[in-house]
Amino acid sequence: EVQLVESGGGLVQPGGSLRLSCAVSGLSFSDHYMDWVRQAPGKGLEWVGRIRKKANSYSTEYVASVKGRFTISRDDSRNLLYLQMNSLETEDTAVYFCATSGSYGPLVNWGQGTLVTVSS
Amino acid sequence: DIQLTQSPSFLSASVGDRVTITCRASQGINSNLGWYQQKPGKAPKLLIYSASTLQSGVPSRFSGSESGTEFTLTVSSLQPEDFATYYCQQLNSYPLTFGGGTKVEIK
Numbered sequence: 001e002v003q004l005v006e007s008g009g010g011l012v013q014p015g016g017s018l019r020l021s022c023a024v025s026g027l028s029f030s031d032h033y034m035d036w037v038r039q040a041p042g043k044g045l046e047w048v049g050r051i052r053k054k055a056n057s058y059s060t061e062y063v064a065s066v067k068g069r070f071t072i073s074r075d076d077s078r079n080l081l082y083l084q085m086n087s088l089e090t091e092d093t094a095v096y097f098c099a100t101s102g103s104y105g106p107l108v109n110w111g112q113g114t115l116v117t118v119s120s
Numbered sequence: 121d122i123q124l125t126q127s128p129s130f131l132s133a134s135v136g137d138r139v140t141i142t143c144r145a146s147q148g149i150n151s152n153l154g155w156y157q158q159k160p161g162k163a164p165k166l167l168i169y170s171a172s173t174l175q176s177g178v179p180s181r182f183s184g185s186e187s188g189t190e191f192t193l194t195v196s197s198l199q200p201e202d203f204a205t206y207y208c209q210q211l212n213s214y215p216l217t218f219g220g221g222t223k224v225e226i227k
Contacts, residue, residue, distance in 0.1 A: 035216075037164075045156075045164065045207055047216040063215040064121075097163055104211050106154035108175070110163035 002026035002109045004098050009114030016088050016118070022081035022098030022111055030054060030076040033101045036083050038094035039113075046094070050101065051081070065091075088118045122146050122210050126219030132227045137198045141222045143208035145189040152212035155184055155193045158221075159204045167206075168193065198224070 008020040022034070033056075036048040049062040051072040060072050071084040081098050095115050099107035123146040133139050143153065151171040156164035166175045168184035171191055181196045195202055203226055208219040 044221045045158075045209075045218040047209070047218065050214075050216070061214045101211075104152050106166050106169040106175075106209070106211060107156075107164070108166050110165070112163055 002100075004100070004109055004111035006096060006098055006111040006114035009096065009116045011117045011119065012088055013120050014088060014090055014118055017084070017086045018088065018116060020083040020085070020096055020098075020114060020116070022083075024079045024081065024098075024100070027100065027109070029074075029079040033103065033105070034072075034074060034081045035099045035101045035107055036072060036081075037097045037099060037107065037110075038092075038116075039097070040091075040094045043094075048083070048096070052103075056103075085116070088116075090118050092116060093118045121215055122149060122213060122217055124208055124210055124217055124219035126208060126222050129220060129222060131222055131224045133198050133224060134227045135198055135200055137227075139195040139198050139202075139224060141193045141206055141208075141224075143191040143193070143219045145191070145210055148189055149210045149212035151186060152210060153184075153186070153191050154209045154211060155182075156207045156209065157202075157204045158207065164207065200226075 003025045005023045035050045052059045069087045073082045095113040097113045098111045100109040125144045153171045155168040158164040171186040172184040185192045205223045
Protein backbone atom coordinates (compact mmCIF):
# COMPACT_ATOMS: atom_id res chain seq x y z
CA GLU A 1 0.00 0.00 0.00
CA VAL A 2 1.32 3.41 -0.97
CA GLN A 3 1.50 5.84 1.94
CA LEU A 4 2.52 9.47 2.11
CA VAL A 5 2.61 11.04 5.55
CA GLU A 6 3.28 14.75 6.02
CA SER A 7 4.56 16.22 9.26
CA GLY A 8 6.02 19.43 10.60
CA GLY A 9 3.03 21.73 10.38
CA GLY A 10 2.06 24.11 13.14
CA LEU A 11 1.72 27.73 14.20
CA VAL A 12 4.45 30.16 13.19
CA GLN A 13 4.73 33.93 13.31
CA PRO A 14 4.95 36.03 10.16
CA GLY A 15 8.53 36.14 8.96
CA GLY A 16 9.29 32.79 10.57
CA SER A 17 10.39 29.48 9.10
CA LEU A 18 9.08 25.94 9.09
CA ARG A 19 10.19 22.69 7.47
CA LEU A 20 7.63 20.15 6.36
CA SER A 21 8.46 16.51 5.74
CA CYS A 22 6.71 13.85 3.72
CA ALA A 23 7.52 10.20 4.38
CA VAL A 24 6.79 7.92 1.46
CA SER A 25 6.39 4.14 1.50
CA GLY A 26 4.98 1.42 -0.74
CA LEU A 27 6.57 2.61 -3.98
CA SER A 28 9.98 3.33 -5.46
CA PHE A 29 10.37 6.87 -4.15
CA SER A 30 13.49 7.62 -6.16
CA ASP A 31 11.66 6.92 -9.43
CA HIS A 32 9.06 9.61 -8.88
CA TYR A 33 8.82 13.33 -9.20
CA MET A 34 7.32 14.81 -6.04
CA ASP A 35 5.02 17.79 -5.66
CA TRP A 36 3.70 20.03 -2.91
CA VAL A 37 0.15 21.42 -3.15
CA ARG A 38 -1.57 23.67 -0.64
CA GLN A 39 -5.12 24.61 0.22
CA ALA A 40 -5.96 27.70 2.23
CA PRO A 41 -8.93 27.32 4.59
CA GLY A 42 -12.15 27.13 2.56
CA LYS A 43 -10.30 27.72 -0.71
CA GLY A 44 -9.23 25.74 -3.74
CA LEU A 45 -6.03 23.87 -4.51
CA GLU A 46 -2.80 25.69 -5.32
CA TRP A 47 0.25 23.91 -6.73
CA VAL A 48 3.36 24.99 -4.81
CA GLY A 49 6.25 23.23 -6.48
CA ARG A 50 7.94 20.12 -7.78
CA ILE A 51 11.23 18.29 -7.49
CA ARG A 52 12.29 15.91 -10.20
CA LYS A 53 14.23 12.68 -9.70
CA LYS A 54 17.99 12.11 -9.75
CA ALA A 55 18.02 11.38 -13.50
CA ASN A 56 16.70 14.93 -13.97
CA SER A 57 19.28 16.41 -11.61
CA TYR A 58 16.76 16.91 -8.82
CA SER A 59 15.71 20.10 -10.57
CA THR A 60 12.85 22.11 -9.10
CA GLU A 61 9.94 24.30 -10.16
CA TYR A 62 7.91 26.71 -8.02
CA VAL A 63 4.87 28.91 -8.23
CA ALA A 64 5.85 32.57 -8.35
CA SER A 65 4.36 33.42 -4.95
CA VAL A 66 6.81 31.15 -3.09
CA LYS A 67 9.89 31.41 -5.33
CA GLY A 68 12.88 32.54 -3.32
CA ARG A 69 11.16 31.75 -0.01
CA PHE A 70 10.40 28.02 -0.28
CA THR A 71 12.82 25.23 -1.14
CA ILE A 72 11.91 21.66 -2.03
CA SER A 73 14.44 18.90 -1.42
CA ARG A 74 14.48 15.15 -1.09
CA ASP A 75 16.46 12.36 0.52
CA ASP A 76 16.09 9.25 -1.65
CA SER A 77 18.03 7.13 0.86
CA ARG A 78 15.34 7.78 3.47
CA ASN A 79 12.31 8.15 1.15
CA LEU A 80 11.72 11.65 2.46
CA LEU A 81 10.52 14.82 0.78
CA TYR A 82 10.97 18.24 2.36
CA LEU A 83 9.54 21.73 2.02
CA GLN A 84 11.62 24.43 3.70
CA MET A 85 9.48 27.53 4.12
CA ASN A 86 11.15 30.83 5.03
CA SER A 87 9.85 34.39 5.36
CA LEU A 88 6.38 33.03 5.95
CA GLU A 89 3.42 35.29 5.32
CA THR A 90 -0.16 35.09 6.60
CA GLU A 91 -1.17 34.16 3.03
CA ASP A 92 0.85 30.94 3.38
CA THR A 93 -1.66 29.62 5.91
CA ALA A 94 -2.95 26.38 4.40
CA VAL A 95 -3.02 22.63 4.53
CA TYR A 96 0.04 21.39 2.67
CA PHE A 97 -0.16 18.11 0.75
CA CYS A 98 2.67 16.13 -0.79
CA ALA A 99 1.99 14.01 -3.86
CA THR A 100 3.77 11.72 -6.32
CA SER A 101 3.91 12.71 -9.96
CA GLY A 102 5.92 12.42 -13.18
CA SER A 103 6.82 14.40 -16.27
CA TYR A 104 3.50 15.69 -17.65
CA GLY A 105 2.00 13.16 -15.28
CA PRO A 106 -0.83 13.78 -12.86
CA LEU A 107 -0.56 13.78 -9.08
CA VAL A 108 -1.43 10.20 -8.31
CA ASN A 109 -0.75 9.48 -4.64
CA TRP A 110 -1.40 12.09 -1.97
CA GLY A 111 -0.70 12.48 1.71
CA GLN A 112 -3.37 13.50 4.21
CA GLY A 113 -1.95 16.99 4.58
CA THR A 114 -0.45 19.04 7.39
CA LEU A 115 -1.77 22.41 8.54
CA VAL A 116 0.49 25.45 8.59
CA THR A 117 -0.86 28.54 10.33
CA VAL A 118 1.01 31.81 9.99
CA SER A 119 -0.25 34.26 12.57
CA SER A 120 1.00 36.62 15.26
CA ASP B 121 0.60 31.29 -16.59
CA ILE B 122 -2.16 29.08 -17.96
CA GLN B 123 -5.55 29.91 -16.47
CA LEU B 124 -8.17 27.20 -16.03
CA THR B 125 -11.78 28.37 -15.80
CA GLN B 126 -14.09 25.78 -14.32
CA SER B 127 -17.86 25.94 -14.62
CA PRO B 128 -20.14 25.81 -12.88
CA SER B 129 -18.59 26.61 -9.51
CA PHE B 130 -21.57 25.05 -7.78
CA LEU B 131 -23.94 22.35 -8.94
CA SER B 132 -26.99 20.88 -7.24
CA ALA B 133 -27.99 17.44 -8.50
CA SER B 134 -29.87 14.29 -7.56
CA VAL B 135 -28.73 10.69 -7.33
CA GLY B 136 -28.90 9.20 -10.82
CA ASP B 137 -28.42 12.51 -12.62
CA ARG B 138 -25.93 12.94 -15.45
CA VAL B 139 -23.52 15.68 -14.45
CA THR B 140 -21.09 17.62 -16.64
CA ILE B 141 -18.30 19.93 -15.45
CA THR B 142 -16.31 22.07 -17.86
CA CYS B 143 -12.74 23.32 -17.62
CA ARG B 144 -11.51 25.85 -20.17
CA ALA B 145 -7.79 26.51 -20.58
CA SER B 146 -6.44 29.93 -21.57
CA GLN B 147 -4.15 28.27 -24.14
CA GLY B 148 -3.44 24.85 -25.58
CA ILE B 149 -2.27 22.19 -23.12
CA ASN B 150 -1.82 19.13 -25.34
CA SER B 151 -4.30 16.95 -23.45
CA ASN B 152 -2.17 17.31 -20.30
CA LEU B 153 -5.10 17.68 -17.96
CA GLY B 154 -6.21 15.81 -14.89
CA TRP B 155 -9.42 15.73 -12.89
CA TYR B 156 -9.52 15.24 -9.13
CA GLN B 157 -12.26 14.64 -6.58
CA GLN B 158 -11.96 16.02 -3.07
CA LYS B 159 -14.20 15.35 -0.09
CA PRO B 160 -14.19 17.58 3.02
CA GLY B 161 -11.11 17.09 5.18
CA LYS B 162 -9.55 14.65 2.72
CA ALA B 163 -6.81 14.73 0.14
CA PRO B 164 -7.75 15.02 -3.53
CA LYS B 165 -8.15 11.79 -5.48
CA LEU B 166 -7.11 11.42 -9.11
CA LEU B 167 -10.00 10.43 -11.39
CA ILE B 168 -8.88 11.15 -14.96
CA TYR B 169 -5.53 11.97 -16.55
CA SER B 170 -4.41 12.87 -20.05
CA ALA B 171 -7.86 14.43 -20.42
CA SER B 172 -9.70 11.15 -20.94
CA THR B 173 -7.84 8.21 -19.34
CA LEU B 174 -9.59 6.72 -16.34
CA GLN B 175 -7.30 6.19 -13.35
CA SER B 176 -7.14 2.60 -12.14
CA GLY B 177 -9.89 1.77 -9.66
CA VAL B 178 -12.11 4.72 -10.58
CA PRO B 179 -15.69 3.74 -11.51
CA SER B 180 -16.52 3.79 -15.20
CA ARG B 181 -19.36 6.27 -14.65
CA PHE B 182 -16.62 8.93 -14.67
CA SER B 183 -15.33 10.01 -18.07
CA GLY B 184 -13.34 12.84 -19.56
CA SER B 185 -13.26 14.44 -22.97
CA GLU B 186 -11.72 17.40 -24.75
CA SER B 187 -12.40 19.71 -27.61
CA GLY B 188 -9.58 22.13 -28.25
CA THR B 189 -9.01 24.02 -25.01
CA GLU B 190 -12.28 22.90 -23.45
CA PHE B 191 -12.27 19.84 -21.24
CA THR B 192 -15.23 18.04 -19.73
CA LEU B 193 -15.71 15.69 -16.80
CA THR B 194 -18.93 13.70 -16.96
CA VAL B 195 -20.53 11.52 -14.31
CA SER B 196 -23.07 9.38 -16.12
CA SER B 197 -25.20 8.52 -13.09
CA LEU B 198 -24.41 10.39 -9.89
CA GLN B 199 -24.03 8.21 -6.82
CA PRO B 200 -24.26 9.29 -3.15
CA GLU B 201 -20.48 8.99 -2.75
CA ASP B 202 -19.89 11.37 -5.69
CA PHE B 203 -21.03 14.46 -3.83
CA ALA B 204 -17.75 16.32 -3.51
CA THR B 205 -15.68 19.11 -5.04
CA TYR B 206 -14.00 18.50 -8.38
CA TYR B 207 -10.87 20.22 -9.71
CA CYS B 208 -9.12 20.19 -13.05
CA GLN B 209 -5.35 20.67 -13.28
CA GLN B 210 -3.16 21.42 -16.27
CA LEU B 211 0.16 19.57 -16.33
CA ASN B 212 1.51 21.03 -19.56
CA SER B 213 3.59 23.96 -18.39
CA TYR B 214 4.86 25.57 -15.22
CA PRO B 215 3.49 26.74 -12.96
CA LEU B 216 1.02 23.89 -12.88
CA THR B 217 -2.41 25.33 -12.20
CA PHE B 218 -5.77 24.15 -10.91
CA GLY B 219 -9.23 25.26 -11.83
CA GLY B 220 -11.28 26.99 -9.16
CA GLY B 221 -13.31 23.88 -8.36
CA THR B 222 -16.89 22.70 -8.77
CA LYS B 223 -18.84 21.73 -5.67
CA VAL B 224 -21.48 19.08 -6.37
CA GLU B 225 -24.19 19.02 -3.74
CA ILE B 226 -27.33 16.98 -3.21
CA LYS B 227 -30.52 18.56 -4.52
